[in-house]
Amino acid sequence: MISQDGEVKMKSVTEYLDHSAAVYPDKIAIVDQYRSITFKDLRKEALHIASYIIRHFQLFHRPVCFYLDKSASCISAMMGIAYSGNFYTPIDTKMPQARIEKILETLENPVILTDKAHQEKVRNFMGVTDVFCLEDAFQEPCEESAVYEKVDKIIDTDVLYVLFTSGSTGTPKGVIIGHRSVIDYIEWVVETFHMDADTVFGNQAPFYFDNSILDIYSMLKTGATMYIIPQMYFAFPIKLLEYMQKNLINTIFWVPSALCLVANLRALPKRHVDSLSKILFCGEVMPNKQLNQWRREYPDALYGNLYGPTEITDVCAAYIVDRNFRDDEALPMGKACRNTEIFLLDENDRLVNAPEKEGELCVRGTCLAYGYYNNPEKTKAAFVQNPLNHSYSETIYRTGDLVKYNERGELVYICRKDYQIKLMGHRIELGEIETAASAVAGVTQNCCVFDDRRQKIVMFYTGSIEEKGLSTSLKGMIPDYMIPGKFIRLKIMPLNLNGKMDRVLLKQKLEE
Known part of the structure; x- marks a missing residue:
């Protein structure tokens, strides 16, 4: 826990929930579209799940997946699995079957927690033998003493989760x-961001996304x-902003694509969220271009x-x-987080x-993962x-990311x-082209990919500007050899499961 002098002496994240449930038992912890749950009840649900795992499966330091719709129950599952001394992997109910099967294969057919609504579907997954439901865990008595026997054995280097x-x-x-x-x-x-019990988060990120x-x-x-x-x-977006205003949300941590969507559809001036004070x-x-629209609407955030x-x-920077x-x-990435070192290495x-000299961003510190599960080669x-x-x-x-320092000593992302490609003897960073195109009037989103077969840069974009007009605008911003050889205007930019632009899908479109 946390000592009187404020020094952190923790070995498990379950101590966070123990503390908040003791200090704020009746305060609302999570609100989803189905229900709201207090910290006391969140801890109660988590302990029931942990007790059930310990009683029925005798697992320790093993993966336990949960297959649930995005909801407060997912947090109960995470904490319950952690209390039991095991580690969790979220599997979203909207994930493609092939991806789920690959995850389960990598984890070597782990136990899966689900609910009655999804129980039959889960049993049809490849190789799954051990499945249990939230409802069953909640109905059985909780042996809290058995749970804390497991908690006492957890050390801070134990695995908490495996995200794919x-x-x-x-x-x-x-x-x-x-x-x-x-x-x-x-x-x-x-x-760093002065968060406390008065903070109200508006969560956008899926729970399988870091x-x-x-x-x-x-x-x-x-x-x-x-x-x-x-x-x-x-x-x-207007309904989104109304939802945030109604619920007094003051802190958001979203992917840029979500922020850009609100800006591009001109929703910002139409609905102001008076409570919003932190935008991460x-x-x-x-x-x-889109960030400046947010800054004009929320200048004090x-x-x-x-x-x-x-x-x-x-996060490391x-x-x-x-x-x-x-x-x-280009917006700077800033500097390394506390207790983390970032440095750049050349070829x-x-x-x-x-x-202004680029290098690959490398990281060392407590933040590092232990590698990739059952994948020693990639690790x-x-x-x-x-x-x-x-x-x-x-x-x-x-990281595989190319970055540089600017004149202020801040890290700046390149691509x-x-x-990074070589074309006609020129080394080109596709990210530099995307940054230029983002500033062009009439462009809402854009993404560059390289057509290896035709040796051509292709820009996919959304917006009102015609292809020829975009090409002409770019000629005044970047060298001729960086101008894409082909422009493809889309009605909607495809996004992956995490809400980011789907570069893999766009690359596949080149072969269509």
Whole structure:
């Protein structure tokens, strides 16, 4: 727990829920479209789940999946699995069957928690033998003493969750994160962004996406309230803003695509959310054109550009927006989070310090994942010995992201290493083209991919501008050799399960 001098001495995230349930027992913790639940009842549900797992399965340090609609019950499941000394993997009910089967195969057919509504469907999954329902766990008596015998055996390096991420390949990889990494991250988040029991989160991120870690565990630590915003509202921005206003939401942590949707559909001036004071975003590049629209509508809000892949517990760098930017400028990523070191390596694994010189962003610290579940080959490629340290074993994570320092010493994102191409002798970062196009009037979203077969840059975009007009506008902003060879206007930009632009699907469209 937390000592009298404020020093954090925790070994399990379940201590967050124990603390909030004791201090704020009757305060609403989570509101979804089905119900609201207090901290006391959230803990009660979690303990029943833990007790059931211990009694019926005798598992410890093993994966337990939950297959549930996005709801407060998912948080009960997460905490119940954690209390039992095991680790969780969320499986969303909207996930494609093939992806679910791959996840279960990687986890070697784990126990699955579901509810009566989905029980039959879960039993049809490949190789699943052990399935239990929330309703059954809640009906059985809770042996709290047996639960805390397990809790006492947990240490802070034990695994908390395995989240599956596809990255640019489309093949799911199970990222393994421990209790200590989440605790380290959440302590920084709460302190940096001044979150407390008065914070009201408007959750957008799916629970199988690492962005949700900030909402969930900040809520559990501080006694804040989290509203799980129904997904349908993101298709109707005015209704979304009305929902936020009605429920006094003051803090959001969304993917940029969600923020851009609200800005692009001109909803911001039509419905003001008086309570909104913190606007954080992460997961992809946030274009300044749309960010500036938010800043004009909410000039006094705190804006935070957070960066980090799933492999470093969600976020390893942050920039609190402190100055104005033109629409065609790149927004900085800022600097490393507390207790995390970020450094850049060039193609020869030499340290990059000079401003404007690009390098691959590498990370070391408590935030690092333990690798990919049952995938030693991928783990070995990304989690490597620090090439700057030849004296002892020290693991770093190579993100595959190319970045640079600006003149202020802030990190600035360029693109993925696999988005950097060579064309006609020129080295080109596709992200630079996207940044330029984002500032063009009449462009709402855009994404560049490289057609390897035809050796051509292709830009997919949405907006009112014609292809020829977009090409002409770009000629005044970037060199001729960077102008895409083909422009494809779409009615809607495809998004992946996490709400980010689906580059894999766009790449596949080139072959159609």
